Every structure is written in C-alpha cells, then in structure tokens.
Amino acid sequence: MTLPAPDSALVEKLVMANRILYAQGVVDGFGHVSVRHDKSPDHFLLSCNRAPGLVKKADILTYDLNGDLVGESTLRSYLERFIHGEIYRARPDVMAVVHSHSPSVIPFGVTGQRLRPIFHMSGFLGSGSSLYEIRESNGNTDLLIRDMGLGKDLAKALGQHTCVLMRGHGSTVVAPSLERAVYRAVYAEENAKLQLTANALGPIEFLTPEEADKAMNTNEGQVMRPWELWSRAIGAVE
Amino acid sequence: MTLPAPDSALVEKLVMANRILYAQGVVDGFGHVSVRHDKSPDHFLLSCNRAPGLVKKADILTYDLNGDLVGESTLRSYLERFIHGEIYRARPDVMAVVHSHSPSVIPFGVTGQRLRPIFHMSGFLGSGSSLYEIRESNGNTDLLIRDMGLGKDLAKALGQHTCVLMRGHGSTVVAPSLERAVYRAVYAEENAKLQLTANALGPIEFLTPEEADKAMNTNEGQVMRPWELWSRAIGAVE
Amino acid sequence: MTLPAPDSALVEKLVMANRILYAQGVVDGFGHVSVRHDKSPDHFLLSCNRAPGLVKKADILTYDLNGDLVGESTLRSYLERFIHGEIYRARPDVMAVVHSHSPSVIPFGVTGQRLRPIFHMSGFLGSGSSLYEIRESNGNTDLLIRDMGLGKDLAKALGQHTCVLMRGHGSTVVAPSLERAVYRAVYAEENAKLQLTANALGPIEFLTPEEADKAMNTNEGQVMRPWELWSRAIGAVE
Amino acid sequence: MTLPAPDSALVEKLVMANRILYAQGVVDGFGHVSVRHDKSPDHFLLSCNRAPGLVKKADILTYDLNGDLVGESTLRSYLERFIHGEIYRARPDVMAVVHSHSPSVIPFGVTGQRLRPIFHMSGFLGSGSSLYEIRESNGNTDLLIRDMGLGKDLAKALGQHTCVLMRGHGSTVVAPSLERAVYRAVYAEENAKLQLTANALGPIEFLTPEEADKAMNTNEGQVMRPWELWSRAIGAVE
Numbered sequence: 006m007t008l009p010a011p012d013s014a015l016v017e018k019l020v021m022a023n024r025i026l027y028a029q030g031v032v033d034g035f036g037h038v039s040v041r042h043d044k045s046p047d048h049f050l051l052s053c054n055r056a057p058g059l060v061k062k063a064d065i066l067t068y069d070l071n072g073d074l075v076g077e078s079t080l081r082s083y084l085e086r087f088i089h090g091e092i093y094r095a096r097p098d099v100m101a102v103v104h105s106h107s108p109s110v111i112p113f114g115v116t117g118q119r120l121r122p123i124f125h126m127s128g129f130l131g132s133g134s135s136l137y138e139i140r141e142s143n144g145n146t147d148l149l150i151r152d153m154g155l156g157k158d159l160a161k162a163l164g165q166h167t168c169v170l171m172r173g174h175g176s177t178v179v180a181p182s183l184e185r186a187v188y189r190a191v192y193a194e195e196n197a198k199l200q201l202t203a204n205a206l207g208p209i210e211f212l213t214p215e216e217a218d219k220a221m222n223t224n225e226g227q228v229m230r231p232w233e234l235w236s237r238a239i240g241a242v243e
Numbered sequence: 244m245t246l247p248a249p250d251s252a253l254v255e256k257l258v259m260a261n262r263i264l265y266a267q268g269v270v271d272g273f274g275h276v277s278v279r280h281d282k283s284p285d286h287f288l289l290s291c292n293r294a295p296g297l298v299k300k301a302d303i304l305t306y307d308l309n310g311d312l313v314g315e316s317t318l319r320s321y322l323e324r325f326i327h328g329e330i331y332r333a334r335p336d337v338m339a340v341v342h343s344h345s346p347s348v349i350p351f352g353v354t355g356q357r358l359r360p361i362f363h364m365s366g367f368l369g370s371g372s373s374l375y376e377i378r379e380s381n382g383n384t385d386l387l388i389r390d391m392g393l394g395k396d397l398a399k400a401l402g403q404h405t406c407v408l409m410r411g412h413g414s415t416v417v418a419p420s421l422e423r424a425v426y427r428a429v430y431a432e433e434n435a436k437l438q439l440t441a442n443a444l445g446p447i448e449f450l451t452p453e454e455a456d457k458a459m460n461t462n463e464g465q466v467m468r469p470w471e472l473w474s475r476a477i478g479a480v481e
Numbered sequence: 482m483t484l485p486a487p488d489s490a491l492v493e494k495l496v497m498a499n500r501i502l503y504a505q506g507v508v509d510g511f512g513h514v515s516v517r518h519d520k521s522p523d524h525f526l527l528s529c530n531r532a533p534g535l536v537k538k539a540d541i542l543t544y545d546l547n548g549d550l551v552g553e554s555t556l557r558s559y560l561e562r563f564i565h566g567e568i569y570r571a572r573p574d575v576m577a578v579v580h581s582h583s584p585s586v587i588p589f590g591v592t593g594q595r596l597r598p599i600f601h602m603s604g605f606l607g608s609g610s611s612l613y614e615i616r617e618s619n620g621n622t623d624l625l626i627r628d629m630g631l632g633k634d635l636a637k638a639l640g641q642h643t644c645v646l647m648r649g650h651g652s653t654v655v656a657p658s659l660e661r662a663v664y665r666a667v668y669a670e671e672n673a674k675l676q677l678t679a680n681a682l683g684p685i686e687f688l689t690p691e692e693a694d695k696a697m698n699t700n701e702g703q704v705m706r707p708w709e710l711w712s713r714a715i716g717a718v719e
Numbered sequence: 720m721t722l723p724a725p726d727s728a729l730v731e732k733l734v735m736a737n738r739i740l741y742a743q744g745v746v747d748g749f750g751h752v753s754v755r756h757d758k759s760p761d762h763f764l765l766s767c768n769r770a771p772g773l774v775k776k777a778d779i780l781t782y783d784l785n786g787d788l789v790g791e792s793t794l795r796s797y798l799e800r801f802i803h804g805e806i807y808r809a810r811p812d813v814m815a816v817v818h819s820h821s822p823s824v825i826p827f828g829v830t831g832q833r834l835r836p837i838f839h840m841s842g843f844l845g846s847g848s849s850l851y852e853i854r855e856s857n858g859n860t861d862l863l864i865r866d867m868g869l870g871k872d873l874a875k876a877l878g879q880h881t882c883v884l885m886r887g888h889g890s891t892v893v894a895p896s897l898e899r900a901v902y903r904a905v906y907a908e909e910n911a912k913l914q915l916t917a918n919a920l921g922p923i924e925f926l927t928p929e930e931a932d933k934a935m936n937t938n939e940g941q942v943m944r945p946w947e948l949w950s951r952a953i954g955a956v957e
Contacts, residue, residue: 034945035840054941056948084937106840108909112917115837115924123353124411125386126273126344140930147933148839148926173838173926195346201916202439203350210353212386212411216378219385223322231272234294361591362649363624364511364582433584440677441588448591450624450649454616457623461560469510472532599829600887601862602749602820671822678915679826686829688862688887692854695861699798707748710770
C-alpha cells in the first residue's frame with residue numbers, strides 16, 4: 006500500500022505558512038511548521054532542514070508519526086520533527102503545529118509564568134499556556150526534542166492546551182487548521198508582548214474562560230482576513 | 244428618495260486612511276475606519292470585511308446609523324459596524340471613527356489606567372481616555388460590538404471624550420475630520436508608548452487640560468503635514 | 482546690501498540631513514533641522530513647513546535671527562523657527578540645530594530626569610541635558626516656541642549644553658556642524674533608549690565628564706563614517 | 720618571505736559577515752568584524768575604516784597581530800584594530816572576532832550585570848559574559864582600544880569566555896569560525912533582549928553550564944541554516 010501524495014494546494018499552503026511566520030517575526034532562521042497529511046491522519050508534512058523564510062515546495066517532505074521519512078530524499082530532516090509526530094499522535098484534533106522561538110514568549114517559559122488571554126484575539130489561550138520543563142525527567146540536555154520519548158513528554162505537557170512553553174527553548178502552538186495555527190502563533194507572540202507591557206502598569210484583567218472561548222470561536226472564524234493580508238504580502242511561492 | 248453617492252474624493256481618502264493606519268501600525272489584519280457620508284449625516288462609509296491594508300475603492304460600502312447596508316452588495320460586512328453607527332448617532336460633532344487593537348493602548352484598558360496627554364501631539368486626549376467594560380452590563384461575551392445595543396453602550400462610555408478604551412479588546416478614537424481621526428489614532432498609540440516608558444522613570448507631568456486644548460488646536464491645524472508624508476508613502480490607490 | 486546665496490552644497494546637505502533624520506526615526510511628520518548660513522552668521526537655512534522626510538532643495542528658505550524670512554516666498558514657514566534663530570544668536574559656536582520629538586527622549590523631559598552619557602557614542606551629553614519648562618514663565622500655552630521671547634527662554638535653558646529637553650514637547654540638540662548635529666540627534670535618541678533599559682537593571686555607571694569629553698572628541702572626528710552610511714541609503718536628493 | 724594572499728572566498732565571506740551584522744542590527748555605522756588569515760595564524764583580515772554595511776571586497780586589509788598593516792594602502796585603518804590583534808594572540812582557538820555596540824548588550828556592561836544563557840540558542844554564553852572596565856587601569860580615557868596595551872587588557876578580561884562586555888562602550892564576541900562569530904553576535908544581542916524582558920517577570924531559570932555546553936554544540940552545528948537565510952537576503956557582494 007502506497008501513501009497517496011498530499012494535495013498540492015496543501016503543500017503550497019504549508020510553504021506560505023513558513024514564509025508568513027518568518028515575515029511576522031514568529032520564526033527566524035529556526036522554528037518549523039507542519040500540517041497533518043490530508044489523505045492519512047498518520048502522516049504529516051514538514052519542510053526539510055531549512056530556514057522557514059527560504060522554504061519552497063520541493064522542500065516539503067512527508068513523515069510518519071514516528072518521525073520517519075516516507076520515501077527517499079537527499080534533503081536533511083529537522084532534528085525536532087518528533088515535536089510534530091508525537092503531538093499528532095496524542096491529539097487527533099490537531100491538524101497543524103508551529104514550533105518557534107517567538108521572542109516575547111520566551112520570558113514566560115524561563116520564569117515559570119503563564120501566557121493568559123489579554124484580549125479577544127488570543128481567546129485560544131483559554132485558561133493559559135502549559136509549561137514543559139525538559140530537565141525534570143531528562144536532566145541536562147541540549148534542550149532539543151530529538152527523539153520520540155522527548156516528543157511524548159512534550160505532548161503530555163501540552164495536554165489539552167493550545168500552547169506549551171518550553172523552558173529555555175521556545176514554545177509550540179497547535180490548531181485545528183494550518184491557517185489557525187499560523188494565526189495562533191502570531192497572536193501568542195502578540196499576547197506575550199502585551200502581557201509583558203501591561204504587567205508593568207498594574208494587575209491585568211484577563212479574559213474569563215468563557216470570554217476566551219467565545220472570542221476564539223468568533224475570531225478564528227475570521228482567520229482568512231489576516232491570512233489574505235499576510236499571503237498577499239508574500240506573493241507567489243515556488 | 245435615493246441617497247446620493249458620496250464624493251469620490253472622500254471614498255478615495257477613506258481608502259488612503261485604511262492604508263495609512265496599516266502602514267503606521269495602528270491596525271493589523273483587524274480594525275476599521277469610517278467617515279460620515281458627505282451628503283447625509285445619517286449615513287457613513289466603511290469598507291467591507293477586509294484587512295485595512297488591502298482595502299480598495301470598490302470595497303467601500305454605505306451604511307445607515309443602524310448598521311444596515313444601503314443598496315446591495317455581495318461583499319461581507321464587518322461584524323462591528325455598530326461601533327461606527329452608534330457613535331455617529333450620539334455625537335453629531337464626530338465625522339470619522341477609527342477602531343483598532345493598537346498595541347500600546349491595550350495595556351491601559353486591561354489594567355484600568357487612563358491614557359493622558361504626555362506631549363503636545365496628543366492634546367486631543369484632554370483630561371484622558373474613558374473606559375468601556377463590556378462585562379458590566381453584558382456578562383461574558385466574545386467582546387465584540389456586534390449589535391446596536393452594544394454600540395449604544397460603547398457610545399455612552401465614550402461620552403464627550405475623543406478616545407475610549409475597550410477592556411480586553413482595543414480602543415476607538417473619534418474626530419471632526421478623517422485626517423484628524425487618523426492623526427489621533429496614530430498619536431494615541433504613540434502617547435501610550437511614551438506613557439508606558441515614562442511611567443518606569445518616575446511620576447509624569449502631563450499636559451494640563453488648558454495646555455492640552457491649546458496644543459490640540461494648534462497641532463491639528465497642521466494635520467496636512469503628516470498626512471502628506473503618510474499618503475505619499477502609500478502612493479496611488481485603486 | 483544683498484545677502485549672498487548660500488553654498489548650493491550646503492543646501493543639498495541640509496536636505497540630506499532632513500531625510501536622514503526621518504530615516505533614522507528622530508523626526509516623524511514633525512521636527513526640523515537648520516544650519517547657519519555659510520556667508521552670514523546672522524542668518525540660517527531651514528525648510529518651509531513640510532515633513533522632513535519630504536523636504537527638497539526648493540523648500541530651503543533663509544531666515545534672519547529674528548525668524549524673519551529673507552526674500553519672498555509663497556511657502557509657509559514653520560511656527561517654531563524661533564528655536565533656531567534665538568539659539569544661533571545666543572551661541573556663536575553653534576552651526577546647526579535639530580528640534581525633534583525623538584520618542585525615547587520625551588520620557589526624560591516629562592519626568593524631570595536628565596539624559597546622561599551612557600556610552601562613548603554620546604560623549605556630547607557631557608554632564609547631562611538641561612530642561613526647559615515652558616509653563617514656568619509662560620503659564621498654560623500650546624507648548625510651541627512660537628515667538629522670539631519663547632525662543633530666548635529656550636536658548637537660556639539650553640545654556641552651554643548640547644541638548645535641552647522640552648517638557649511635554651520634545652528636545653533640541655545643537656552642534657558645531659550639520660553632520661555632528663544629525664549625529665547627536667541620532668545618538669541622543671539611542672542614549673535615551675539605552676538609559677531607559679539600563680535603569681531597569683540597576684544603577685548605571687555613566688561616563689565621567691572627562692571620559693565624555695574625550696569620547697566626544699574622538700567619535701565626532703569619525704562622523705563621516707555614519708554620514709556616508711546614512712546618506713548612501715537615501716541616494717540622490719532633488 | 721612574503722605573506723600569501725588570503726583565500727578570495729574568505730575575503731568575500733568577511734564582506735558578507737559585515738553586511739549581515741548590519742542587516743541584523745548588531746552594528747550600525749560603527750563596529751567591526753575580523754577573521755584570522757587562512758594562511759597565517761599571525762595575521763588577520765579586517766575592513767578599512769568604513770561602516771560595516773558599506774564594506775566591499777576592496778576594503779579588506781591584512782594586519783599582523785600588532786595591528787600593523789601588511790603592505791600599503793591609502794585606506795584608513797580602524798582605531799580599534801588592537802581588539803582583534805590581541806585577542807588572536809591570546810586565544811589561538813579564536814578564528815573570528817566581532818566588536819559592536821549591539822544595543823541590548825550595553826545596559827549589562829554599564830550596570831555590571833552578566834549576560835547569561837537564557838535559551839539554547841545562546842549556549843555559547845556558558846557561565847556568562849566577562850566585564851572589561853577600562854577605567855580600572857587606565858583612568859579617564861575616550862574608552863577606545865586604541866593601542867596594544869589596551870588590547871592586551873581587554874584580551875585578559877575576555878579570558879576563556881566567548882563574550883566580554885566593555886563598560887560604557889560595547890562588547891566583543893569571539894568564535895572558532897566566522898559564521899559562528901556572526902551567529903554569536905546576533906544571539907548575544909537576542910539573549911540580552913530576552914534577559915532584560917524576563918528580568919521584569921521574575922527570577923530567571925538560566926541554562927545550567929552543562930545544558931549550555933550541549934546546546935552550543937548542537938546549535939552551532941546548524942549555523943549554516945541561519946547563514947543561508949542571512950546571506951541570501953544580502954545577495955551578491957562587490
């Protein structure tokens with residue numbers, strides 16, 4: 006049985022997601038975004054080891070949930086593809102994953118603070134982000150999610166949240182579609198920036214869980230509005 | 244009786260206002276700006292549901308103060324057009340309205356602090372911004388001004404101010420002309436940035452109400468100077 | 482007796498100074514830069530009332546120290562040309578003046594803090610900036626230096642400093658050449674940014690007055706290095 | 720005995736390093752980057768006195784470790800070439816040196832705080848940066864490393880670290896290759912920014928020395944990924 010090729014529109018959309026995340030400052034030379042295979046829930050699409058701002062269609066590879074490459078390629082894989090595989094395994098509802106070192110989010114992970122929804126754009130943060138401390142079960146590492154075991158740990162720390170902070174490393178955001186994953190990664194960064202600033206002014210009135218849920222439903226129904234803006238700024242992708 | 248078409252120069256200026264607000268970082272994929280109809284005080288012009296940075300002349304629609312579309316269109320409307328309609332109804336002096344999630348302003352709304360005029364460029368802030376807490380009369384919502392009742396609440400919170408902060412959402416700025424509304428939205432953001440920074444240095448000597456009033460009159464008489472700069476950077480609009 | 486025309490290379494350099502200050506974020510739609518007339522110490526060159534980022538050679542006008550226009554022009558003058566005239570009158574050593582609302586400097590003026598030299602690039606700050614409180618002798622105004630009397634007050638507050646903060650308004654920087662005035666305006670803003678950030682970390686070890694003086698002499702001897710960079714990024718000016 | 724010419728690919732890479740450091744905001748009109756000569760460990764390559772963003776191949780000069788120019792040139796030398804010479808002399812493992820006024824790093828030097836590795840990207844910071852206080856042995860100076868004696872002092876303060884802060888001046892970063900020196904300079908700045916922000920949130924959990932070491936080894940093995948991104952954004956260099 007051969008795995009069917011993914012929809013070429015999905016591949017192109019994944020390339021666009023890479024470019025948008027770079028243009029929006031969520032990723033720099035590092036970070037990656039994946040999407041679940043449209044014809045097999047047990048596979049996902051992810052670029053080869055390349056800076057997201059340079060990814061093109063020929064770079065998109067297919068992996069199974071163990072992080073094994075489907076087919077052959079001379080292109081190198083990202084060390085941390087296990088982030089994606091194990092989250093897709095643990096969370097059938099998740100269709101796309103963004104891992105980044107999004108700068109305003111890092112300070113929360115290293116001080117053990119939660120990201121919480123400060124405005125309706127980040128309703129997806131619900132009752133807050135979760136935290137993954139790799140040192141707890143693994144001692145001193147290079148902090149990378151470089152095998153299935155670490156991937157499972159991370160997926161467990163994510164739990165039913167939409168965003169998990171990774172101490173000393175970065176964060177990972179998940180969503181039920183690629184556009185929403187990009188949206189959430191952009192607004193997790195924005196929320197972090199706002200939370201940092203507002204903290205200095207006084208105690209913050211965050212969204213209640215019910216407000217967060219309602220705002221998420223409304224706002225993410227509008228996700229094509231920023232997507233149109235972001236993708237037009239990129240133009241056609243190879 | 245048919246409503247006359249708005250002046251085409253006003254439509255073009257509204258497109259320009261959309262583009263400037265995006266270029267100046269006041270709006271991102273979200274936010275909107277309207278202007279009162281030049282031939283009917285009971286109508287206003289507003290783009291269809293599109294990111295302000297992409298708005299073109301064909302996107303500009305006409306609404307009555309209830310937020311009902313005049314004429315027919317296949318284009319979708321912004322959910323929050325009631326912000327505009329109810330403010331135009333409550334404030335005959337207002338000729339243009341900007342609603343945004345302008346980032347430096349958000350922290351003031353969620354901590355219950357007032358924006359106050361820190362320099363002569365923001366004299367329009369007078370004795371400070373007002374605050375709208377949607378939860379007070381409406382419980383847990385998605386925070387959007389999605390009907391006339393919420394619009395009226397917001398207009399009431401705005402009162403005679405030029406700027407109302409919306410907790411967990413954003414802010415709305417009003418002015419007696421489109422150019423001045425854009426100017427005020429840009430400098431409300433700038434004032435917020437300065438106020439946040441100065442706060443960390445020590446107690447701030449704000450403009451007195453009399454200074455604010457005088458500065459507003461002088462500075463907003465110069466509004467074509469930044470408008471020339473901002474619009475030339477955009478170039479011609481479709 | 483007719484005033485000779487200024488050197489056309491000086492006029493061009495003044496246009497470039499306007500463009501650089503805009504590109505470097507020292508001025509926005511507001512602010513202005515002048516240079517003393519090369520053939521008459523009692524006159525100075527200043528653009529007409531236009532955003533610095535748009536200034537071209539034909540906009541450069543000549544004023545006497547009272548702020549009166551030499552010759553005729555249909556172009557409007559800046560309201561605050563008296564800043565320049567009165568400083569040139571009080572300080573024969575000053576050959577160029579930059580007035581701006583440079584954003585990181587504002588918080589110092591409104592909290593009564595001094596800018597002090599945090600690194601060798603801003604040795605010109607010496608023992609610190611001075612402060613001008615317009616309200617002291619003039620009560621509630623629109624904060625603008627709109628006549629000779631206010632200009633004289635400001636020049637007095639500047640004294641022998643290189644930088645005077647204007648509460649609720651902005652700041653003014655002076656120098657013995659146009660290139661150095663631009664350099665100082667850029668690095669006053671940079672110094673302010675650094676001082677704000679370092680303040681949050683702990684007590685700052687500033688340059689001693691002797692270090693400041695030595696650093697100023699060395700660094701400003703290198704002013705053509707950044708000028709080459711800044712002016713090449715602008716290209717040819719009209 | 721004549722010194723052989725350096726590899727032309729190395730010269731080109733050094734030009735690219737200059738341009739990248741400017742594009743990434745590590746250097747402005749000031750700062751410089753050098754690489755050890757590929758055919759003589761007792762020499763290094765460094766641009767003439769020019770803003771790094773403008774450096775081209777013909778600007779690259781060769782110096783011996785005393786900071787004396789090899790051959791003749793009409794081009795002026797950087798005053799601070801002794802930073803490079805003395806570090807290459809003291810540290811045979813160092814193949815490239817970046818000296819900058821990287822803005823987020825300055826506040827640490829002037830408040831006597833250490834840069835410490837906040838995330839895996841900056842594992843090279845190990846147990847933290849060292850500090851050079853020029854005033855200690857030299858009294859009041861212009862803060863520049865303008866001779867061999869000052870260069871030796873600085874090299875001593877650097878010791879076996881990868882990053883030395885220079886109070887009231889800037890910082891210097893070293894690495895075993897040019898790409899890694901650029902990488903470290905970029906991420907020293909990024910680390911400083913993150914550390915400043917996280918400080919405001921609460922006590923920071925830094926990388927342990929063992930985590931830092933492991934992370935450095937992994938991440939710097941990936942240095943060609945951001946290098947590809949950064950250099951493609953520059954394009955061909957003259």
